[in-house]
Amino acid sequence: MIRVIQDGPTITLNQALDNREWRSHRQTQLAKRYPTAVVVSVKLNIPGPIKTSRPLQDLFRRGLGCLRQYVVDFPLIDDQILLTRPTGPEAFLVLQGTLTAVKRQAIAFESATVMGRLFDIDTLQAGVATQLSRQDLGYAPRQCLICDQPAKVCIKTSAHQLQAGYQAIQAIYDATMQDTMVIAQPTQATVVQAAMAGLLYEVSLQPKPGLVDPISPGAHDDMTVMTFIDSSLALMGYFNTAFTIGRDFAGDDLTAMFQTLRVAGREAEQAMFAATHGVNTHKGAIFSLGIMVTAVAYATRLTATTTAQLQEIMTHMLTGLVAQDLTALATNQQPLTAGEQQYQQYRLTGVRGEAAAGFPVVLHTALPFLQSTTGQTTQRLLDTLMQIAGAIEDTNLIKRAGTPAITAEMQQWVRDYFARGGSKTPAGLAYLTALDDQFIARHLSIGGAADNLILTIFLAKLGGVLV
Numbered sequence: 001m002i003r004v005i006q007d008g009p010t011i012t013l014n015q016a017l018d019n020r021e022w023r024s025h026r027q028t029q030l031a032k033r034y035p036t037a038v039v040v041s042v043k044l045n046i047p048g049p050i051k052t053s054r055p056l057q058d059l060f061r062r063g064l065g066c067l068r069q070y071v072v073d074f075p076l077i078d079d080q081i082l083l084t085r086p087t088g089p090e091a092f093l094v095l096q097g098t099l100t101a102v103k104r105q106a107i108a109f110e111s112a113t114v115m116g117r118l119f120d121i122d123t124l125q126a127g128v129a130t131q132l133s134r135q136d137l138g139y140a141p142r143q144c145l146i147c148d149q150p151a152k153v154c155i156k157t158s159a160h161q162l163q164a165g166y167q168a169i170q171a172i173y174d175a176t177m178q179d180t181m182v183i184a185q186p187t188q189a190t191v192v193q194a195a196m197a198g199l200l201y202e203v204s205l206q207p208k209p210g211l212v213d214p215i216s217p218g219a220h221d222d223m224t225v226m227t228f229i230d231s232s233l234a235l236m237g238y239f240n241t242a243f244t245i246g247r248d249f250a251g252d253d254l255t256a257m258f259q260t261l262r263v264a265g266r267e268a269e270q271a272m273f274a275a276t277h278g279v280n281t282h283k284g285a286i287f288s289l290g291i292m293v294t295a296v297a298y299a300t301r302l303t304a305t306t307t308a309q310l311q312e313i314m315t316h317m318l319t320g321l322v323a324q325d326l327t328a329l330a331t332n333q334q335p336l337t338a339g340e341q342q343y344q345q346y347r348l349t350g351v352r353g354e355a356a357a358g359f360p361v362v363l364h365t366a367l368p369f370l371q372s373t374t375g376q377t378t379q380r381l382l383d384t385l386m387q388i389a390g391a392i393e394d395t396n397l398i399k400r401a402g403t404p405a406i407t408a409e410m411q412q413w414v415r416d417y418f419a420r421g422g423s424k425t426p427a428g429l430a431y432l433t434a435l436d437d438q439f440i441a442r443h444l445s446i447g448g449a450a451d452n453l454i455l456t457i458f459l460a461k462l463g464g465v466l467v
């Protein structure tokens, strides 16, 4: 295991204060040079006298990349990245945008990502006097790395030992930096069983917001857990076919492999509808899990693979898919699916977009998160489901809510859930049960998150994360 905080170099209080001066000066200078832009200063929050190490620098670089995703709508005018300062890595990004909009995204990154909790981001615009706080934007104050209290309180009262802080940082590092998982050469039976486990574990979890579980059909009037079991069993043949398509594929153009899978996918949809008497239980999973089964079979045809290679294969398989499928809608006479309608309304690319990017939420958020969890499988999977729900734009949820504004609401529910300790605490479980009731009453459901969880379980089974 890589130790994030290593011995030395230590810095003095004076060095820390001088560095604060230096940062503030540099930020002000940049704001003067780019008076219409927002200057974002990025650093890590590391307690104690040791502020840097090679792993911390790696983590900073990765987090900076993730932050850039959050502020992708604001053109980057200038950036300065200083990784090796003894006082810790620093970066300055100059973005074209308004202070409030940039600040909001920076706070979203800080609060919604595992890694974001280690980051301290300050935004500045020349001539704009007010400094917005998290509370001004409706967020809770920054939470302590170790406990549920506001960080300020714990710092003031020296509530924790330095060692506890180091452990929390190490846990974040392990959860977010080791996202390349090795998948050995699995047999067809192993892959198909992992796919089936994905479907059956997901429906067995309880409580889930609005989704079908063994006790209740949730916000779905036309199905029960039995419908899901029937549907899962009907798809077993399809996963065997998907495996064969990947294992036997010999060409260079992986989009051809995907086209072959699509034909099998259409047959699988018919098998599903026959088994469920016309109810759509697993259309999303037929698409996404089929892709993943084929990709795993292809990637491991000669040797073991990693999730990073798997992601590359999937992006090759789906090259051009979003453009072909969704921009061709104008000429399509058939009724649109939820994803297609939302693409037209909100430009959300949904499961197609996620697949075309190689399922980044599964590989970079859900799987590392699941790896970082402990406890019973049901607890780990409920927490992972909520982690996913807070990380995606769930087209299924948006369709039912009728507005993309539901995404921000969902993120808040996820924060509230984890603030209560998640599935391992009675408070967290009670919150999830109440959320399930609320979802049923409002006829909401997180079908997109469920599909991502199925994929996560599939990979976790193959990679030995779930045994």
Ligand SMILES: [Zn+2]
Residues within 6 Å of the ligand: 144, 145, 146, 147, 148, 149, 154, 159, 160
């Ligand atoms: Zn604390």
